[in-house]
Amino acid sequence: xxxxxxxxxxxxxxxxxxxxxxxxxxxxxxxxxxxxxxxxxxxxxxxxxxxxxxxxxxxxxxxxxxxxxxxxxxxxxxxxxxxxxxxxxxxxxxxxxxxxxxxxxxxxxxxxxxxxxxxxxxxxxxxxxxxxxxxxxxxxxxxxxxxxxxxxxxxxxxxxxxxxxxxxxxxxxxxxxxxxxxxxxxxxxxxxxxxxxxxxxxxxxxxxxxxxxxxxxxxxxxxxxxxxxxxxxxxxxxxxxxxxxxxxxxxxxxxxxxxxxxxxxxxxxxxxxxxxxxxxxxxxxxxxxxxxxxxxx
Amino acid sequence: xxxxxxxxxxxxxxxxxxxxxxxxxxxxxxxxxxxxxxxxxxxxxxxxxxxxxxxxxxxxxxxxxxxxxxxxxxxxxxxxxxxxxxxxxxxxxxxxxxxxxxxxxxxxxxxxxxxxxxxxxxxxxxxxxxxxxxxxxxxxxxxxxxxxxxxxxxxxxxxxxxxxxxxxxxxxxxxxxxxxxxxxxxxxxxxxxxxxxxxxxxxxxxxxxxxxxxxxxxxxxxxxxxxxxxxxxxxxxxxxxxxxxxxxxxxxxxxxxxxxxxxxxxxxxxxxxxxxxxxxxxxxxxxxxxxxxxxxxxxxxxxxxxxxxxxxxxxxxxxxxxxxxxxxxxxxxxxxxxxxxxxxxxxxxxxxxxxxxxxxxxxxxxxxxxxxxxxxxxxxxxxxxxxxxxxxxxxxxxxx
Numbered sequence: 001x002x003x004x005x006x007x008x009x010x011x012x013x014x015x016x017x018x019x020x021x022x023x024x025x026x027x028x029x030x031x032x033x034x035x036x037x038x039x040x041x042x043x044x045x046x047x048x049x050x051x052x053x054x055x056x057x058x059x060x061x062x063x064x065x066x067x068x069x070x071x072x073x074x075x076x077x078x079x080x081x082x083x084x085x086x087x088x089x090x091x092x093x094x095x096x097x098x099x100x101x102x103x104x105x106x107x108x109x110x111x112x113x114x115x116x117x118x119x120x121x122x123x124x125x126x127x128x129x130x131x132x133x134x135x136x137x138x139x140x141x142x143x144x145x146x147x148x149x150x151x152x153x154x155x156x157x158x159x160x161x162x163x164x165x166x167x168x169x170x171x172x173x174x175x176x177x178x179x180x181x182x183x184x185x186x187x188x189x190x191x192x193x194x195x196x197x198x199x200x201x202x203x204x205x206x207x208x209x210x211x212x213x214x215x216x217x218x219x220x221x222x223x224x225x226x227x228x229x230x231x232x233x234x235x236x237x238x239x240x241x242x243x244x245x246x247x248x249x250x251x252x253x254x255x256x257x258x259x260x261x262x263x264x265x266x267x268x269x270x271x272x273x274x275x276x277x278x279x280x281x282x283x284x285x286x287x288x289x290x291x292x293x294x295x296x297x
Numbered sequence: 298x299x300x301x302x303x304x305x306x307x308x309x310x311x312x313x314x315x316x317x318x319x320x321x322x323x324x325x326x327x328x329x330x331x332x333x334x335x336x337x338x339x340x341x342x343x344x345x346x347x348x349x350x351x352x353x354x355x356x357x358x359x360x361x362x363x364x365x366x367x368x369x370x371x372x373x374x375x376x377x378x379x380x381x382x383x384x385x386x387x388x389x390x391x392x393x394x395x396x397x398x399x400x401x402x403x404x405x406x407x408x409x410x411x412x413x414x415x416x417x418x419x420x421x422x423x424x425x426x427x428x429x430x431x432x433x434x435x436x437x438x439x440x441x442x443x444x445x446x447x448x449x450x451x452x453x454x455x456x457x458x459x460x461x462x463x464x465x466x467x468x469x470x471x472x473x474x475x476x477x478x479x480x481x482x483x484x485x486x487x488x489x490x491x492x493x494x495x496x497x498x499x500x501x502x503x504x505x506x507x508x509x510x511x512x513x514x515x516x517x518x519x520x521x522x523x524x525x526x527x528x529x530x531x532x533x534x535x536x537x538x539x540x541x542x543x544x545x546x547x548x549x550x551x552x553x554x555x556x557x558x559x560x561x562x563x564x565x566x567x568x569x570x571x572x573x574x575x576x577x578x579x580x581x582x583x584x585x586x587x588x589x590x591x592x593x594x595x596x597x598x599x600x601x602x603x604x605x606x607x608x609x610x611x612x613x614x615x616x617x618x619x620x621x622x623x624x625x626x627x628x629x630x631x632x633x634x635x636x637x638x639x640x641x642x643x644x645x646x647x648x649x650x651x652x653x654x655x656x657x658x659x660x661x662x663x664x665x666x667x668x669x670x671x672x673x674x675x676x677x678x679x680x681x682x683x684x685x686x687x688x689x690x691x692x693x694x695x696x697x
Contacts, residue, residue, distance in 0.1 A: 035458050035461075083669060086673050087672070087673065090672070090676075092458060093382050093458070093461070094672050094676065095672075096458060096461065097605060097609065097668060097672065098668065098669050098672045098673075100602055100605075100665075100668070101606075101664070101665035101666065101667075101668035101669040101672075102665065102669060103665070104602075104661050104662070104664060104665030104668075105661075105662050105665040105666060105669075108658050108661055108662050108665075112658065222469075222598075225462060225465065226462070226466065229459065229462045233458065233459075264477075265473060265474070265476070265477030265478075266477065267473075268473065270473070271469055271470050271472075271473040274465075274466035274469045274470050275466075275470065277462065277463070277466050278451070278463065278466055278470075281451065281454075281455060281459060281462075281463055282451060282454070285454050285455050285456075285459060286459070287459075293456070
């Protein structure tokens, strides 16, 4: 039982990180129809700024986080303006491939800045733990869960209550109609990239907190892809549900697969997200909450 | 009509492999050039020919480029002709490479003494059957095609981006099994020997005399690559202009409309995947047989992207474009090395560490930049540039 609860909690903590990255994907996809494969690179780059401000410049962690968020958002805006704006109206796939190219370039830059060693993020959580019953809860895991809940709440309020949120929803619904209603679609594009990059950065911080950040963080970011696919590419609720499904599945398989299905090989849990994605897509080709495409001939 | 080469007046000439004699002529010239580059110094008949031959390492690069071209043509069938975006090409390349290595490679066993009985027994460290290339090469293609066939039902349900995701998952899952199936693949960081490229006793991996000419092993592999590329390239070109190819193009351009016209989507998407995987399997087996060793971690997403780049940079839905793209991408590391010598590119460090960017990193950046650039400025790729150059000179001195 303890083992199960532990795995479940680890899964939820993992899910909250996935949810942050996946939300970035979904927000960008919803408002700009761009599938952002560059998310891993944005994550590395964003998290590096936290590392830089907090450990090299030795600012306070919270200040570093804020500065990194602004810088990440700025990166997102620049990337959108320079690379993605000329691609408006091009086939979705070309744009997706182009973000892969972008990912390559940005990853090199981020890795070059970061160096080869594992960098501490400078977070206040470290590797402290609390024990609830016999389940071990790491502070960083609790922080990730809390942060994700807060971020999701803020985002939902933003989309529901603010003018800009309304503009973003309108753009997601139909870009041209939004344009005719006086919504500045280009501002929406910039804002969604800023949000996407900042969310990726936050995800990166939680990946790196406690254990430190290195290039393997981008592998984690890549696992947000099955998350968005399971949830459906254009659903915020889907991103969260997908993150929970994938996170818990990965954590449970990490706990139980070595005991019961050893023949599947070491570290099988790392590929479980992709397996879940396969199964879900076989049953529901547009994910759990994705909008079914309606097309006319 | 004969005197109006640009005029296409009937379907037969529209679908011809070569529309004009000029095309035939230049293809012949190109072929001769490729053969001369390969033979080079071994043909003593014409003095001065040695200078035009490729040096050993360049020749190997050329051989790799030809094998990669086969893989790129395969990806172009699925992605270019049929519009089914596949990020899973590395998986099929890997399946081909390992099938070839298992069937053609040697078995590795180790003698262990059973501590309980004290008797010596043998355990198999690496499975290998040591078969001839005439078996392992087609088998590599067929096993990859079979897996393509198995994946096809999933892909025929999905479209566009969701398909890209599934094929991406395929690479990740495949990578896991390549790493873990150690008795077949040798395991991470170790890898295994590939099958010897020996066709019915004729060794492509040893220097030797062919038709009175002394050829090095690289030269032999080069001509093997050339022969296979011609055969498979023509097959692909023929497939593209046949009923199947037209159906694939219809599926790509508007799948619903294609279905309305009686084209079975699942059937043609399956054909595209099977043929594409077959090409990938052949290419994978040959690419690593030329090197002689392969490792399970080579078949990552990066390799898939490399092939996507070949197709995009070369030209979508053209066989010649695929070849151009494959050659270009294969020679890219060499081009970067060459560029690093000039002062203007002084920021590229020639050693593997230090400097602003290393050559390998610059290559990756160039790679990403090229994909981005081609998508924005020339979606038709190198092939499109060639078409524009050709049209410019055809209409010269008029601008149109």
